[in-house]
Amino acid sequence: MRQLKAFIKKEWMEQFRTNKLLIIMIVSVMMGIMAPAVAKLTPVLFETMADTLAEQGIAGIEVGDVTALTSWQQFYKNISMLVIVFVIMYSGSYTTEYQRGTLINIVTKGMSRTKILVSKLLVQLVVWTMAYVVNFVTTYVYTEYYWDNSEVKNCIFAGVMVYIFGIWVIGLMTLASSIGDTNMSVLLITGGVVAVCYILSIVPDVAEYMPTKLLGAVELLNGAVDVETYAKATIVVVMTYLMTIIGSVLCFNKKRI
Amino acid sequence: MMLANVDVQEYLPFLIPLIILQFVLLFIALRHILTHDTYKRGSRKLWLLITIVGMEFIGPILYFALGKEDE
Numbered sequence: 340m341r342q343l344k345a346f347i348k349k350e351w352m353e354q355f356r357t358n359k360l361l362i363i364m365i366v367s368v369m370m371g372i373m374a375p376a377v378a379k380l381t382p383v384l385f386e387t388m389a390d391t392l393a394e395q396g397i398a399g400i401e402v403g404d405v406t407a408l409t410s411w412q413q414f415y416k417n418i419s420m421l422v423i424v425f426v427i428m429y430s431g432s433y434t435t436e437y438q439r440g441t442l443i444n445i446v447t448k449g450m451s452r453t454k455i456l457v458s459k460l461l462v463q464l465v466v467w468t469m470a471y472v473v474n475f476v477t478t479y480v481y482t483e484y485y486w487d488n489s490e491v492k493n494c495i496f497a498g499v500m501v502y503i504f505g506i507w508v509i510g511l512m513t514l515a516s517s518i519g520d521t522n523m524s525v526l527l528i529t530g531g532v533v534a535v536c537y538i539l540s541i542v543p544d545v546a547e548y549m550p551t552k553l554l555g556a557v558e559l560l561n562g563a564v565d566v567e568t569y570a571k572a573t574i575v576v577v578m579t580y581l582m583t584i585i586g587s588v589l590c591f592n593k594k595r596i
Numbered sequence: 597m598m599l600a601n602v603d604v605q606e607y608l609p610f611l612i613p614l615i616i617l618q619f620v621l622l623f624i625a626l627r628h629i630l631t632h633d634t635y636k637r638g639s640r641k642l643w644l645l646i647t648i649v650g651m652e653f654i655g656p657i658l659y660f661a662l663g664k665e666d667e
Contacts, residue, residue, distance in 0.1 A: 358624060362660055365621050369614065369653065376610040427661065484609065 343454045346445075350462040359428055360466060366424055367470040371477025374414035375485060378405055407486035408560055411494070414478045415557035418501050421474060422508055429463055429509075430525040433516035442596045452592050460513055460584070467505050475502075493566060497556035500569060504553040507576045508533070510583040517591035550576045618653060625656035628664065635663045 354360040382405055385392075403409075436442045446452060475498050482488055508529065515528035533551065540546040552572040558564045604611075625647045629640060638646075643663050647655040 358628070358660070361624065362621075362657075365617050366657075369617055372610055372614055376607075376614075379607070379610070481609070 342450050343458055346450070346455060346458040347461060350458055354462065354466060360469075363425065363428060363466065363470045364473060367421060367474040368477055370417050370421055371414075371474040372481065374417055374478045375410040375481035377413045378410040379485060381405065381409075405486075407482045407488055407491050410478065410482045410486065411491055411497075411560050412557055414475075415497075415501070415554075418474070419554060421470065422505055425467060425470065425505070426508060426512060426526065426529055429466075429512060430516075430529070431522045432459055432463065433513075434520060434522045434525055437520060437596050440596075446596065452594075453588055456513065456517070456588055456591050460509070463509050463512075464506065467509060468502075471502050471505060491560050492562040493559040496566060497559045500553040500556040500559075500573070503573065503576055504550060507550050507553075507580050510580045510587075514583040514587040514590070517587040517594055547571050548575050550579065618651065621653065621656040622647065622651050625659050629659065632665065634665060636665050638663055 442455065445455070479488065479494075482491075488494060511532055512525060512529050515525040519525045519528055536549045536551040540549045540551055546552060547568070548571050550572060553569065553576065556569070559566065559569075626644070629635075629643050629647065633640075635643060643659050646663075647659050649655060650658065
C-alpha cells in the first residue's frame with residue numbers, strides 16, 4: 340500500500356511539473372467556451388456574409404433558431420478533439436519511461452509491476468475526469484446563461500456516455516503502452532482500434548454494439564432516440580474495458596523494460 | 597465584412613475568459629522556451645517566432661505538442 344501511495348504521488352507530481360495538467364485544463368476550458376460561442380456567433384456570421392454569399396449565388400441558407408440544443412451539438416462536435424488531445428499527451432506516459440529506463444530501478448527494488456500500472460491508470464482517470472467535468476460544466480453554465488438547459492433532453496446522460504468512452508480509450512491506451520515500445524506505436528494502436536470500430540459501424544446491426552456509438556450521444560438530446568438503445572454499446576464498453584485492463588496487466592508483467 | 601451591428605457587450609462573457617486563457621498559455625510557453633536550451637526539434641528562435649505569431653492558442657499548443665522535450 341505504501342509503495343502504491345508513493346508511486347501515485349510521483350505520478351501526480353509529474354502532472355504539475357511537466358505542466359500537463361495545466362495545459363489540458365486550459366484546453367478543456369477553451370473548448371467548453373467555444374461550443375456556446377460558436378452557436379451564438381453562427382447566425383451573426385451568416386447575416387454579415389449574406390451579401391457575399393448572394394453574390395456567389397449561394398442563397399436561401401436558413402439558419403434556424405439558435406437554442407440550447409445548438410450549443411450542445413457544437414459541444415459534441417468538439418468533444419472528440421478533447422479525447423485526441425488527451426491521448427496525444429498521455430501516449431508517452433509509459434514509453435518515455437521505457438526509453439529512459441527509469442522503471443528499471445523501481446522494479447529491481449521490488450515494486451510490483453501491477454502497482455505501477457494501477458497508479459498510472461488511476462492518475463490518468465483522475466485527470467480525464469477533471470478535464471471532462473470542467474469542459475462539460477463550462478458549456479453547461481454558458482448554455483444556462485444564454486439559453487435554457489431544460490429544453491435539452493437527457494443532457495447529463497449523454498454527457499456520461501462520452502465520459503465512459505474516454506475511460507474506454509484510456510484502457511486501450513494502457514494496453515497499447517504495455518505492448519508497444521514507442522510513443523508512435525501507442526498512438527497507432529489506439530487510433531487503429533478506434534478507426535476499426537468506426538469502419539465496422541457502417542453496418543447498422545454492428546453499430547449498436549460499437550464503443551464509438553457512445554460518441555454519437557448527441558442524438559439523445561432532442562429526444563429522437565431512446566436511452567435504452569445505448570445499453571448494448573455500454574455493456575460492450577465495460578466488458579472490453581475490463582479485458583484491456585486485465586490484458587495490460589498480463590502483458591506489462593512480461594514486458595522488457 | 598463589417599461586424600458593426602454586433603453588440604460587443606453580449607459577447608464579453610465569452611471574450612474575457614478566452615483572452616485570459618490565451619495570455620496564460622502564451623506566458624507558460626514563453627517561460628518554458630526561455631528556460632530550456634534544447635528542444636525535440638527546432639531552435640529557440642523558431643519556437644519563439646511560432647509562439648508569438650500564433651499566440652491565439654495555436655502557437656503555444658504547437659510548441660507543447662511538437663517542440664517540448666520529454667522530461
